Amino acid sequence: MSSRPQATIHLANIAANWQALDRLNPGATTSGVIKADAYGLGAREVARRLAKAGCNTFFVAHVEEGVSVRRELGFGARIFVLNGPFPEDLRIYRDADLTPVISTPQQLMLWSRAPRAGCALHFDTGINRLGLSPGIVEKQAEALRKLQPLLIMSHLACADEPDNPMNAQQLKAFTQITKAFPDVPASLANSAGCYLGPAYAFDLTRPGIALYGGSLPPLGFALEPVVLLEASILSVFEGKAGETVGYGATHTLKQDTPLATVALGYADGIPRSGANALMSYLDAAPCPVLGRISMDLITIDVSKAQKAAKSGARVEFLGYNAKLEEQAARAGTLGYELLTGLGNRVKRIYP
Numbered sequence: 172m173s174s175r176p177q178a179t180i181h182l183a184n185i186a187a188n189w190q191a192l193d194r195l196n197p198g199a200t201t202s203g204v205i206k207a208d209a210y211g212l213g214a215r216e217v218a219r220r221l222a223k224a225g226c227n228t229f230f231v232a233h234v235e236e237g238v239s240v241r242r243e244l245g246f247g248a249r250i251f252v253l254n255g256p257f258p259e260d261l262r263i264y265r266d267a268d269l270t271p272v273i274s275t276p277q278q279l280m281l282w283s284r285a286p287r288a289g290c291a292l293h294f295d296t297g298i299n300r301l302g303l304s305p306g307i308v309e310k311q312a313e314a315l316r317k318l319q320p321l322l323i324m325s326h327l328a329c330a331d332e333p334d335n336p337m338n339a340q341q342l343k344a345f346t347q348i349t350k351a352f353p354d355v356p357a358s359l360a361n362s363a364g365c366y367l368g369p370a371y372a373f374d375l376t377r378p379g380i381a382l383y384g385g386s387l388p389p390l391g392f393a394l395e396p397v398v399l400l401e402a403s404i405l406s407v408f409e410g411k412a413g414e415t416v417g418y419g420a421t422h423t424l425k426q427d428t429p430l431a432t433v434a435l436g437y438a439d440g441i442p443r444s445g446a447n448a449l450m451s452y453l454d455a456a457p458c459p460v461l462g463r464i465s466m467d468l469i470t471i472d473v474s475k476a477q478k479a480a481k482s483g484a485r486v487e488f489l490g491y492n493a494k495l496e497e498q499a500a501r502a503g504t505l506g507y508e509l510l511t512g513l514g515n516r517v518k519r520i521y522p
């Protein structure tokens with residue numbers, strides 16, 4: 172047995188979450204966003220499982236990610252590359268049958284000259300991040316249609332705030348764009364967009380984080396947790412009242428306290444902002460993190476789990492008890508950052 176932290180990744184729950192999102196918007200096709208190695212959980216494993224569940228449209232960020240997913244899935248599934256093509260990538264797009272998402276005038280020009288193959292057109296309707304300006308639709312409508320896009324899309328800036336008026340503004344702007352492409356499937360919603368109601372679903376939804384158990388779904392819609400992150404206890408001991416814990420002595424013990432130190436740290440992707448804030452669970456009993464997060468070590472208060480606190484015992488940092496978004500919030504971050512930050516040293520296990 173090793174002291175390495177381990178992430179058990181429940182692929183069946185990713186499939187269940189995909190199916191739940193698919194049922195939520197029955198009129199739309201549900202794709203799978205598997206960029207950044209499927210948010211740190213293994214793009215090839217996740218792609219294979221989603222394909223088995225019936226998903227046949229995928230989004231990655233980089234062309235290399237697309238190639239890797241294509242190798243895994245074989246030909247057939249549609250793989251969109253969100254960052255779009257560079258001149259030196261054109262052959263890779265062709266050979267791996269990848270579909271670029273065109274978001275800049277340069278990419279538009281490049282793809283117009285490339286051997287005719289499908290693409291998506293991405294319009295920026297207000298996020299001011301990436302996407303063609305909607306003004307181009309009127310000025311170059313014919314040229315755009317000549318590309319025979321397979322998809323037109325845009326991205327919401329504030330979907331995680333259902334009452335933010337920006338959602339309705341972007342919906343309106345995107346709806347206007349779709350009118351110039353009456354026969355082309357359209358896509359606007361990321362995970363949080365899937366919760367905004369059928370008007371936002373269009374023909375294709377693009378959930379990412381929700382597949383992996385993150386986001387804050389509305390009441391009555393539950394996602395399965397996907398990742399169980401566990402660290403091994405190295406040492407169990409008693410800290411005395413008045414003593415401090417960890418670098419910088421940022422936590423002072425109010426009373427004699429049973430403590431345990433586990434093999435997990437910021438080198439594994441646990442944010443230092445989780446000092447004196449994160450919660451771990453031993454035998455389902457809450458064990459607060461005391462003091463700073465070190466590179467390889469974290470000390471926890473095991474008062475509530477004294478029987479189970481033994482060297483070698485596994486402590487949960489993400490899972491059914493340590494819920495992803497709650498844990499992320501304790502460190503002032505989001506589920507996205509916790510998952511994509513999980514380090515290489517964390518052993519991935521696919522049961």
Ligand SMILES: *Cc1c(COP(=O)(O)O)cnc(C)c1O
Pocket residue numbers: 204206253326360361362363377378379380381
């Ligand atoms: C990452 C991304 C998504 C998925 O977003 P989630 O919030 O993880 O669901 C969808 N669309 C685009 C354009 C993205 O960049």
